[in-house]
Amino acid sequence: MTSVSIPRRMKGVQIKNFGDAEVLQYKTDLPVGVPGHGEVLVKNEFIGINYVDVYWRRGMMGIPPNGIIGREAEGTVVSTGAGDVNSLKVGDRVVWLAMGGYAEYTIVPASLAYPVPADIKPGVAAAALLQGLFAMSLSHKIVQVKEGNWALVHAAAGGVGLWLCQLLKALGAKTIGTASTAEKMKLAVENGADYVINYEEEKDLVKTIEEVTGGYGVDVVYDGIGKDQTQNNVNVVAKHGTIVTYGAASGFPAPISHATLTAKNIRFVGPAESALMRNIGGGFEKWCAKLFDTIANDKINVVIHDTYSLSEIVRAHKDLEARKTTGKVLAKP
Incomplete structure (x- = not known):
């Protein structure tokens, strides 16, 4: 030793x-x-x-x-x-x-x-690791987002939210973010969101998203808020879309009935399924290499x-x- x-x-x-x-x-x-x-x-x-x-x-x-x-x-x-x-x-x-x-x-x-890596400034690796790996697993593995897909990212100015906005931009997706203040909305746009909605002020989130997407809805919802957005998520996700919940800042999401999911063939991924270690498994070293390559090549702002x-x-x-x-x-x- x-x-x-x-x-x-x-x-x-x-x-x-x-x-x-x-x-x-x-x-x-x-x-x-x-x-x-x-x-x-x-x-x-x-x-x-x-x-x-x-x-x-x-x-x-x-x-x-x-x-x-x-x-x-x-x-x-x-x-x-x-x-x-x-x-x-x-x-x-x-x-x-x-x-x-x-x-x-x-x-x-x-x-x-x-x-x-030697070119990573002090503090950046700690700032990037968990949230960066998590966002990559959400956008590259749990849902394999494709160019032209619509995505809704709740809490878009949060740690995972900002990573998702940037990764989705690099994948060619169209991203709608939600945030609670003008400052957070600006930050989300600066980091890749195409549209941002103030969820504290917007009285009809579903209607606004329908207008933005031309009535289509979104292919994937990324929700780290939980209970407060459960019904909105069901209403805005497109047919054959996916709702991914990975946090519960406002409480655990309300149960979604089987009938509701099957009406639009919605795939629902709960917190247990979206857990980071469940999805990267024994590939920690491989995923870390990919993370730091992404920071360098896609110029991710940590x-x-x-x-x-x-x-x-x-x-x-x-x-x-x-x-x-x-x-x-x-x-x-």
């Missing part, structure tokens, strides 16, 4: 109870672990904050190991365990997708850590809302839940 000088204690955030943002406890004396077989220890430099972390904090996703949530981070390998560690070595800059990101150090399976101190994690979560953020939220230990 190769290693460098590593402290015994670290900064991090733990939850001992589920609930609102106040259950997130910032600590400075958490133990630093030792990587086991096939694992590496990463000193995190940029930590990705995602809405799924809110679900973990509320107890909707199970109990996180050691009470530490956070699915991704970017940092430096400082120790490697025994066995196959995918040729990773001490000093390598990596981005990883696992669990335990709200900490200064994280033990990660080597199979879920990827070397960051939008970072702000970088908080990890000690400000309560404020970061409150801003995220209040929909005060656009793009990616990061933290530094």
Whole structure:
């Protein structure tokens, strides 16, 4: 096992109870672990904050190991365990997708850590990984969007939303986004949306989308909002179209009857089916290579809302839940 000088204690955030943002406890004396077989220890430099972390904090996703949530981070390998560690070595800059990101150090399976390309600026890999991979799986695998397709992206100025707008543009699709403020609408347009609707002000979203599409509707709906848009999604999706739900910011989507789906031959993909790891499976390395190639070749704009101190994690979560953020939220230990 190769290693460098590593402290015994670290900064991090733990939850001992589920609930609102106040259950997130910032600590400075958490133990630093030792990587086991096939694992590496990463000193995190940029930590990705995602809405799924809110679900973990509320107890909707199970109990996180050691009470530490956070699915991704970017940092430096400082120790490697025994066995196959995918040729990773001490000093390598990596981005990883696992669990335990709200900490200064994280033990990660080597199979879920990827070397960051040299031309990627600090922080961008952490900002791109989960949301970028997720958006790619939604637009390239779960639904294979084709040139000329109509797509509706709810929360188009959010982290996944901005990625979808850009990826759909690169695929030649026509994208309608929804957002809640003029600032967010502008950001969505700047990042590939062809039309954007203010869902806070628009009284008849369905009618507006029908007018934009000439009565056709949309081939695919990407919905990370949930309950509030369930009926609108059914009404605007075209015959043989697909509704993809991947989040529940407003609550879980209301059940859609079999009769409703079959009336237009609608395909419905729920959160369990749209889950990232379910769709990239054991192809993490391949998908990461594709992600960073896409950033370079399609000139993807990785939008970072702000970088908080990890000690400000309560404020970061409150801003995220209040929909005060656009793009990616990061933290530094």
